[in-house]
Amino acid sequence: MGYIWDFSSVWHNFPALTNGLLVTLALSSLSLAFGIALSVPLAFLRRAKIKILSWAARAFIEIFRDLPVLVVLIWLFYCLPILMGDFVRISPFQVAVIGLGLNLAALQSEIFRSGVESIPPGEIEAAKTLGFNRIQIARYIILPQAFWRTLAPTLGQGVNTLKLTALASFISVDEVFHITTLQIQNTYRPLEFYTILAGLYLALIIPISSLTQFIEYRLERRFGSN
Numbered sequence: 001m002g003y004i005w006d007f008s009s010v011w012h013n014f015p016a017l018t019n020g021l022l023v024t025l026a027l028s029s030l031s032l033a034f035g036i037a038l039s040v041p042l043a044f045l046r047r048a049k050i051k052i053l054s055w056a057a058r059a060f061i062e063i064f065r066d067l068p069v070l071v072v073l074i075w076l077f078y079c080l081p082i083l084m085g086d087f088v089r090i091s092p093f094q095v096a097v098i099g100l101g102l103n104l105a106a107l108q109s110e111i112f113r114s115g116v117e118s119i120p121p122g123e124i125e126a127a128k129t130l131g132f133n134r135i136q137i138a139r140y141i142i143l144p145q146a147f148w149r150t151l152a153p154t155l156g157q158g159v160n161t162l163k164l165t166a167l168a169s170f171i172s173v174d175e176v177f178h179i180t181t182l183q184i185q186n187t188y189r190p191l192e193f194y195t196i197l198a199g200l201y202l203a204l205i206i207p208i209s210s211l212t213q214f215i216e217y218r219l220e221r222r223f224g225s226n
Contacts, residue, residue: 020179035104
């Protein structure tokens with residue numbers, strides 16, 4: 001006897017899925033913002049001439065780039081409350097933002113460093129000739145070009161972070177994957193819920209992926225000859 005599909009349970013619980021989707025979007029957005037903000041100083045420290053700073057940045061990048069994200073989330077979930085003490089309370093959502101952000105920062109810092117190193121050295125030398133100091137060179141020469149050169153891979157990392165938010169379900173964050181799992185336990189309709197869940201992820205990811213491809217095409221025309 002064939003399986004009889006019944007999506008009525010999904011439609012009845014769709015508001016819960018919508019709330020979980022909003023949590024997923026908030027989690028991925030905050031993780032992306034935290035990770036990018038941390039990646040910029042990491043990239044510069046990685047290139048620092050002071051060995052201890054460069055080594056510390058390299059160690060940070062290797063640790064959080066190589067560790068599985070789930071291991072990081074679980075470790076932070078159980079260890080941060082102990083390390084921070086009883087006077088500081090941290091929610092599973094905040095733990096997920098930190099864990100996903102640290103992973104993203106490690107990956108994004110290498111992307112940003114590659115973008116900085118792809119800038120023609122002659123432009124930096126010309127800025128020095130004109131009397132620009134290091135801060136002005138970073139602000140007017142390096143950062144604007146590095147932004148455009150790394151925009152497409154940064155969007156790709158954003159897509160990856162969005163998919164990784166599903167791992168936050170293991171520390172009980174009420175994102176869409178966790179809500180879906182709870183609804184399946186209540187309704188015993190896994191195929192229907194996972195089908196809709198896949199559709200929701202695709203509805204979020206496909207537009208971003210298409211935008212990434214478009215940006216890559218435009219930036220290849222702009223910087224491809226450099």
